[in-house]
Amino acid sequence: MWTATDTRLVITAATAVALVIVLITSRLRLHAFPALMVGSLVLGLVAGLGPSKTVDGFTDGVGGTLGDVGVVLGLGTMLGKLLADSGGADLLADALLRRSGHRMLPWAVALLAMVLGIPLFFEIGVVLVLPIVFTVAMRLDRERGHEGGRDEQGRSTILRVGIPALAGLSALHAFIPPHPGPLVAIDALGADLGQTLLIGIVVAIPTVAVAGPLFAHYAARWAHAEPPASLVRTAASPERQQSATADAGRQQSATADAGRQQSATADAGSEPGADPADRHPPPGLTATLVTILLPVVLMLVRTVADVATPDGSPVRSVAEFVGEPIVALLLALLLATWTFGLRRGLSGSEVSSLAAAGLVPAASILVIIGAGGGFKQVLVDSGVGDSLAKAATGVGVPVLLLAWFVAVLIRLATGSATVATVTAAGIVAPVLAAEPSASPVLVALAIGAGSVFFSHVNDAGFWLVREYFGMSVRDTFRTWSVMETLVSVVGLLAVLAASLVV
Numbered sequence: 095m096w097t098a099t100d101t102r103l104v105i106t107a108a109t110a111v112a113l114v115i116v117l118i119t120s121r122l123r124l125h126a127f128p129a130l131m132v133g134s135l136v137l138g139l140v141a142g143l144g145p146s147k148t149v150d151g152f153t154d155g156v157g158g159t160l161g162d163v164g165v166v167l168g169l170g171t172m173l174g175k176l177l178a179d180s181g182g183a184d185l186l187a188d189a190l191l192r193r194s195g196h197r198m199l200p201w202a203v204a205l206l207a208m209v210l211g212i213p214l215f216f217e218i219g220v221v222l223v224l225p226i227v228f229t230v231a232m233r234l235d236r237e238r239g240h241e242g243g244r245d246e247q248g249r250s251t252i253l254r255v256g257i258p259a260l261a262g263l264s265a266l267h268a269f270i271p272p273h274p275g276p277l278v279a280i281d282a283l284g285a286d287l288g289q290t291l292l293i294g295i296v297v298a299i300p301t302v303a304v305a306g307p308l309f310a311h312y313a314a315r316w317a318h319a320e321p322p323a324s325l326v327r328t329a330a331s332p333e334r335q336q337s338a339t340a341d342a343g344r345q346q347s348a349t350a351d352a353g354r355q356q357s358a359t360a361d362a363g364s365e366p367g368a369d370p371a372d373r374h375p376p377p378g379l380t381a382t383l384v385t386i387l388l389p390v391v392l393m394l395v396r397t398v399a400d401v402a403t404p405d406g407s408p409v410r411s412v413a414e415f416v417g418e419p420i421v422a423l424l425l426a427l428l429l430a431t432w433t434f435g436l437r438r439g440l441s442g443s444e445v446s447s448l449a450a451a452g453l454v455p456a457a458s459i460l461v462i463i464g465a466g467g468g469f470k471q472v473l474v475d476s477g478v479g480d481s482l483a484k485a486a487t488g489v490g491v492p493v494l495l496l497a498w499f500v501a502v503l504i505r506l507a508t509g510s511a512t513v514a515t516v517t518a519a520g521i522v523a524p525v526l527a528a529e530p531s532a533s534p535v536l537v538a539l540a541i542g543a544g545s546v547f548f549s550h551v552n553d554a555g556f557w558l559v560r561e562y563f564g565m566s567v568r569d570t571f572r573t574w575s576v577m578e579t580l581v582s583v584v585g586l587l588a589v590l591a592a593s594l595v596v
Contacts (some may be wrong), residue, residue, distance in 0.1 A: 100481035107478040110137035111504065114469075118509065125456075126510060130465035134472045142475035151475040152468035159278060159516065160465025162345055164460055164581040166272050168453055169423035173430055174219075175452025176445070177386060181376025182435035183210060184226065186386075189379050196234065200258045200307035203227055207262030208302060212390055216267040216511075217558065223259050224562050228321045231255050249314035252321065256563060257313055257577055261306030264581050267511065268542040269294035269301075272389060272419045273513035274463055279541050282470075282519035285534035287415070288397020291390070293596065297539055298365055304578035313576070317569035321562060374438040381433040388429060389422035408504075459512070466513040470520030480524050493532040494540045494593060497522045498586050501544025509553035514545040535591050543585030548579040 110133045116240030117129035124132075131152070137147025155491045178185055180404060186206060194202035211219050231251045235243055243251055265379050271291055280290055377385075396417020403410040415421060427449070491499075502516035519543045525531055550571070560570040 096481075099477075102479045103476060103478045106137060106140045107473060107476070108503070109132075111139070117383075127461040127465045128511065131468045134249070134465070134469045137469075137476060138194065138472045141472075141478070143472070143476055147475065148472060149457040151298060151472045155468035155471025157446055158463045158471070164463070165420045166277060166423060167274055167460060167463070169420065169427050170272060170451040172449040173423065173427050174430045176427075176430045176434040176449055177210075177382070179448050180438065182381075182382035182386070182434060183223075183258050185376055185379045185382050186210065196238070198309055198506050199230075199234070202257050203230075203255045204258035204262045204302050204306040207259040208266055208298070209386070211266035212270065212306065213384060216263050216555065219266075220260070220558060220562065221262040223263065224321075227255050227259050228252060245322075247315070250312070250317065250319055251314075252319045253564070253573060255319055256312050257321065257573060258306035259309035260559065260574065261302045261309070261581060263584070264546055264578060265298040265302045265305070268546045268581065268585065269298050269539055271393070274459070276418060276538060276542055278463075278467070278512070278516045279519045279538035282516075282523055285538045286397075286400075286410065287419070288393055289535045290538055291393055292397060292591055293535055294539055294542075297543075297585055297592065301581055301585045301586055304584045305577050306345075308579055309580055313573045317565060317573045319569070319573075320564040322564060329343050332480075336536050374440060377433050377438060381437070383428050385426060385433045388426040388468075392422040392425065393417045396545070398551050451531075451590060453573040462510060463512055463516065466510070466516035469513075470516050472515065474490040474523070490517065493522070493525055493537055494586075496590060497524060497537045497540040498544040498589075501541045502547040502582070505547050506550075509556075510552070511545040515541055517582065518544065533596055535592065536589055536596060539592075540586060541587045543582050543589060545582075546585075547582035548576050549575050566584055 113136060114126075114129050114133035117124040117132060118126055134152045135148055138151060139145065143151065163397075184202075186209065207219065207223050210223055235251050238245070243253075245251060248467070266311050267273050267275065269276060271280060271287060271294070276290060276294065280287055281286065360473075368434060394417075397412045399407075399413030399417075400408045403413075418427065434443065435448070497518060499516045500521050504517045506515035521537070522537060522541065526534060526537055551557075551567075558575065559565075559574045560567065563570070563573075565573065
């Protein structure tokens with residue numbers, strides 16, 4: 095039965111969430127890490143946990159979350175750094191875009207973003223994919239004689255191909271392990287990793303199709319984007335810059351210039367301080383695909399082995415070991431050390447330096463994830479989750495809708511998809527325990543869908559996209575924010591459809 099204590103706990107939790115919002119979005123602009131710490135401590139003390147239990151709950155939550163997700167995040171960022179600096183990403187882009195015509199270009203870009211987004215975290219994927227997409231869009235405008243960056247139907251070419259890339263990266267971030275949000279939800283809810291991966295891919299495909307190429311077809315008409323020229327120049331390789339600026343009748347001359355430039359680059363590479371990745375040829379396309387898809391294949395093999403082999407089978411034991419996210423990513427990173435580094439002529443120390451540089455942007459993400467885990471644990475320890483479970487059971491709200499709605503509220507409040515996932519998983523876990531017929535896999539995916547709902551000014555991704563596309567705040571709302579909402583809503587509908595057969 096609902097009691098006055100339950101009411102007090104829910105009000106306390108809502109106040110703590112509001113406090114975190116104010117600290118992050120007010121003039122103080124406090125970083126999410128200390129803001130979540132303050133919210134956690136206030137929540138624990140007001141809820142009656144006491145100072146010692148509050149601090150212990152927070153630290154236990156930080157340690158438990160980082161123990162599961164922190165290693166994966168570190169390995170993923172190192173792998174992404176080697177992929178970017180080796181030129182492997184350029185190879186994937188060229189191979190995919192060369193085989194797509196003008197009409198299919200947005201779909202090809204969405205596929206490219208989904209492939210690259212498997213091992214890359216969203217912010218890294220944006221930095222990696224968008225400059226390539228922008229360069230291709232500008233080349234297409236020149237080849238087809240578009241004026242003002244718009245095609246015959248008045249659509250912005252950059253938005254027409256850029257929005258599908260964002261949709262692909264965002265959907266992977268929300269639904270697919272080894273991204274941190276899905277991993278946290280899987281761990282908190284006791285969901286099966288392989289099943290979440292398989293169903294997550296099924297959910298992501300129609301979600302990206304609607305929020306990406308289909309939405310971009312219309313959004314490209316009503317918004318304007320103008321990426322900084324310096325961004326496009328510095329992101330593109332010398333060969334890509336030439337192909338974007340040379341006329342079709344001067345290809346032979348441009349190729350000769352590229353050869354001379356490559357020779358000059360090789361000479362410059364011998365100078366002290368030159369980037370080691372610029373002195374060596376890129377990896378082959380096959381090697382790049384094998385390396386980037388290895389962790390996904392290993393996790394899928396684990397799922398197949400769990401279904402097809404008996405308990406105690408040596409094959410099953412090996413598959414379960416190599417299919418663990420940290421082992422799969424470690425093996426992929428070791429392979430990348432060879433394919434993206436040593437095989438190209440880099441020394442061991444050069445490969446190590448490049449991989450270590452990928453850990454720098456992960457530091458901020460790690461502490462936010464940890465603080466979100468601490469906040470979640472204080473919520474659990476205070477009994478807020480149990481109170482919400484009572485409320486949900488009493489009013490008969492389906493678990494999938496409740497999971498999505500809780501994640502939406504926290505996403506709107508904090509601006510962080512990962513914090514929304516971590517916190518919502520902790521709140522919904524007791525509800526799931528009271529509903530044995532509900533699928534933990536689908537609940538995890540519903541939380542992932544809610545975690546990306548309507549990005550706005552308290553989300554760092556909002557400003558990242560605005561700056562990269564060179565859009566006004568108004569146009570960023572009309573493109574990026576609407577796209578994120580479509581990813582959330584269509585993803586939820588796909589999860590609900592999956593619940594009919596799973």
